[in-house]
Amino acid sequence: MDNGCFSSPRCDFPAGLRVLVVDDDPTWLKILEKMLKKCNYEVTTCCLARHALNLLRERKDGYDIVISDVNMPDMDGFKLLEHVGLEMDLPVIMMSVDGETSRVMKGVQHGACDYLLKPIRMKELRNIWQHVFRKRIHEAKEFESFESFESIHLMRNGSELSDDGNLFAVEDVTSTKKRKDADNKHDDKECTDPSSTKKARVVWSVDLHQKFVKAVNQIGFDKVGPKKILDLMNVPWLTRENVASHLQKYRLYLSRIQKENDQRSSSCGMKHSDFPSKDLGSFGFQNPVNKQRDVSIDSYNYSDGSLQLPNVETKSHEGDPKRIVSQSTIAKKGRALNGSITDTNMRESLRVGLNQTFAPLESEGNHAVFDCSIPTQYSWTEVPDMQLKEEHKSLVHLEDSFNQMPLHGKQHHIHVDQSQSVASISSAPSITGEEVAACIEAKPLFSDYKNDHGSSVNSIGNAVDTFPIQPGSLVMNDQSLEPISTTNSGLKTQGYNNLSCIPDLEIYQRSLLLGSEAASAPLDADLHFHWLQGDCYNMNFGLQSIGMSEYYDPGLIAEAPTHLYDSADYSVIDQGLFIA
């Protein structure tokens, strides 16, 4: 992949950069429009976040960058930011008249590639193209990494994947052109250097994601490859590349979660007495989880079929080394993410993780990894806010969610994963506190858990109680990220002692993950229990794809995570499809 042409996808780049501006202030909207036009950019203005999301969804790959205000009446700017990042993976610039460090930090954590203070100067807008360019470079790099991963993977896994792997790089270029989304504009941009061109963005709707997860499950995580998934999915306009990048995201997400969990435990000083370090760190990779895994995996088959964790169990143990690797990578990621672990932070990672997780959930047997990740999630989220010391709590939550999931069976948890893995998670359109609670609820689990981890879990579990995950809501797919924040508070009130701070997203995600896993599995104590015991299985649900556990080759993983997390956007993930 040569990046030479990459430097200017268009002859007159950055002229013609397609910018979407979202701001409820009509005065600023007009000023920005004028300023951007003066920069020779193509401007679309929008005063409602929802409308903006619709525009973005309608015209996938119709915009290069989004500039949004932080405070908007219909939707929090940060939520919009997450949605865009998850669903469309576009660079987003936040703006506000408020330049408080905490706000700026929050923006960065949520994935903003820049944060501008009003009044905005023209010169600041002139340079926004750098974010688009940067992302493209990252994507290209990811692609490269992916290729190398693929080859390593191929060597390890042999034939099945080789097909996918070998061809990926080659086909990728061509698939870009074939892609239905690739419109002329897209092609224009990519004509010079296919590998470096930005791939058309595919919006992973709930349905699409469900198909994806199903396919992954059917194939079996350790055998999964974009080509196989694509064939199974039977979506004519979808390209192998789309699938590959989605799979990668999914895996990365899982690994990130796991890492974060690890990170959280260590950095946040959470007392993970039993859990965190060992569970998370080594979680999944080689723990007793394996045994659990089998059990739990089975249960994961959701009734609604969205997340089907097919026979993951058996597979879970396989490829352990990979798992471990992934775990470490995840940990790495977690660390990176931990930085300022805050809700947004977590969301980000969760987001990523979720994406990743979804894919694997279905087929991979490497749930072990998930377990780790999931708990991490909790702890991760918790830590920032609440100083959750108990790891258990996070676990508990996870469990709860898992439990909840199955309980709810149809709960949307599962849906969430399916469609928009990442997007859904972050967007958790309507994850209300209630929902979260439901997920976490897993009361019965707690008791079991408790045994393992202590009573703290109990409280949490109960607190969570009812997380009525609505089928549609969980799906973060895109539609409405908002609830995430509310969920958190909801959780808090629930009495989540430890988890109170869990950001909505986190909870949502957890639910998703848990849900998917839990959903299939009978919420029982066993499952729960196993789960607690470090059987990341559940958690890995999402992570599976991330390959934390088994599939990731340490080398592979190492590369992916850094990319993923550092930029907190999926472009990186996109490229580094880890097909374990």
Place this chain on the structure above:
Amino acid sequence: MDRNQSRRQVAAMKQSLFDQGLLDEQFIQLEELQDDANPNFVEEIVTLHYRDSSRLITSIEQALKERNPLDFNKLDTLMHQFKGSSSSIGAKKVKAECNLFREYCRAGSAEGCMRSFQQLKREYAALRKKLEAYFQLARQAGPQETACRSK
């Protein structure tokens, strides 16, 4: 001559607005955006701002009336929006008053909020009047030259 004089008057008026600390750099930015495609850009923006911000002023007044107790969060949010809007035209003094108001909100001082808001309204009205006069004069002096920075 007359024209020149008018233009000079316009320039002087503008300068005084800056000197009095009523306007800041943002206003100049707006002027620089004005071009053949949008020859009255600055005035349009200012008009748009006053229309939008007067609605916010009303909302804040309303919120201040609901006294028992005052919803500081709501007031802070409204003022945040108002501040954003004021920053769009470079209303320097008005913005400073916004900050003061928000501080009172954070401190939970109803008294401070009320006082600060009264002051804010005065500044707001004063600037509005001056800008109206400015644009009127500018229009008389000749549309092209009023808002352009001398090159």
